[in-house]
Amino acid sequence: MTTRKLGRSGIEVSALGLGCWAIGGPLWGEDGQPYGWGEVDDDESVRAVHRALDLGVTFFDTASNYGAGHSERVLGRALGGRRDSVVVASKFGNTFEEQTRLATGADGTPEYMLSCLDGVLDRLGTDYLDLYQLHLGHLPTEQALELVDPLEKLVAQGRIRAYGWSTDDPERAAAFAEAGPNCAAVQYDHSVLNDNAAMVDVLARYELAGINRGPLAMGLLTGKYHGAAGRIGGDDVRGKSPEWLQYFTDGVPTPQWAELVDRVRQALTADGRTLTQGALGWLLARSPWTLPIPGVRTVAQAEENFATLALGPLPEAAFAEVESLLAELR
Numbered sequence: 001m002t003t004r005k006l007g008r009s010g011i012e013v014s015a016l017g018l019g020c021w022a023i024g025g026p027l028w029g030e031d032g033q034p035y036g037w038g039e040v041d042d043d044e045s046v047r048a049v050h051r052a053l054d055l056g057v058t059f060f061d062t063a064s065n066y067g068a069g070h071s072e073r074v075l076g077r078a079l080g081g082r083r084d085s086v087v088v089a090s091k092f093g094n095t096f097e098e099q100t101r102l103a104t105g106a107d108g109t110p111e112y113m114l115s116c117l118d119g120v121l122d123r124l125g126t127d128y129l130d131l132y133q134l135h136l137g138h139l140p141t142e143q144a145l146e147l148v149d150p151l152e153k154l155v156a157q158g159r160i161r162a163y164g165w166s167t168d169d170p171e172r173a174a175a176f177a178e179a180g181p182n183c184a185a186v187q188y189d190h191s192v193l194n195d196n197a198a199m200v201d202v203l204a205r206y207e208l209a210g211i212n213r214g215p216l217a218m219g220l221l222t223g224k225y226h227g228a229a230g231r232i233g234g235d236d237v238r239g240k241s242p243e244w245l246q247y248f249t250d251g252v253p254t255p256q257w258a259e260l261v262d263r264v265r266q267a268l269t270a271d272g273r274t275l276t277q278g279a280l281g282w283l284l285a286r287s288p289w290t291l292p293i294p295g296v297r298t299v300a301q302a303e304e305n306f307a308t309l310a311l312g313p314l315p316e317a318a319f320a321e322v323e324s325l326l327a328e329l330r
Helices: 042-054 070-085 110-124 141-145 148-157 170-179 197-206 217-222 255-269 275-286 299-306 316-329
Strands: 003-005 012-014 059-061 087-092 094-097 102-106 129-134 160-166 183-189 209-213 290-292
Touching: 042 070, 042 299, 070 087, 070 110, 087 110, 110 129, 110 148, 129 183, 141 170, 148 160, 160 170, 160 209, 170 183, 170 197, 183 197, 197 209, 217 255, 217 275, 255 275, 255 316, 275 290, 275 299, 275 316
Parallel strands: 059 087, 087 129, 129 160, 160 183, 183 209, 209 290
Antiparallel strands: 003 012, 094 102
16 A cells, blocks of 8 residues: 555556655745745755655655746755656746746746756756646646647657646546546645545546645644644745635634644544644545645654555545545535
């Protein structure tokens, strides 16, 4: 139960991956909106990646714009001579200026997809990428499908092994999967607080890996911020929440979501897991195609998150209890 297939690519990966958004550090919108997770210690990030490797993690998910390329540079440094023993995913579509850490917009054209890959490989220090993902979830399907042939050519050239789309829309995911044989994954928001049954059906129908971003509801399911007196800093995306970030409001947990955490806490921790481990175990139990990617910034976070690999999916009785508790809300 410690490994899963990366969809129909057949690539074997750890059942939990490491999400690398946070280790990218600050990223700012032109309007002053933060899109990173605040300042980070790069040396600690490297140690956290190394600890994850020790605990059996072989799948690492980043994006070209996380920290305006900084996440990829830190990950490349951390993986060092271990590149061939891991599976690395990145994303394209969001544009940025690396030197100023500025998010500048979006570009879903084939031309940008190709030029972005050059930068991705350079920052990671590798000559191939295992999974290359479109990062623009609301791109019109017709435009996204124009990327399929160029992506298939990249697979044929050996520059990537597979590709996917980061979108919460099951219809978009299905269309992408139907269009290209080497489409292996869809990345979407999924946690015990935010189920997506329609997407789970798509995963099974097309044999796609469901890479679960937000598996801990942006940190809410760690319990760390529940009832906390202080606010998350203003350089953190949760500290000045954009409209799509529902779990936090101006740096504190949104009350209705915090109440949901209280509702499922006991069921998620009944067998001795921490709340974090219970939330990740719920996702592992949800479907054989799910692949949660909790983020880490410290060794301690890596140790807690990836101890779930040994614990495995949430037991059937606990999973059923969580479903019963939340049924009236879905």
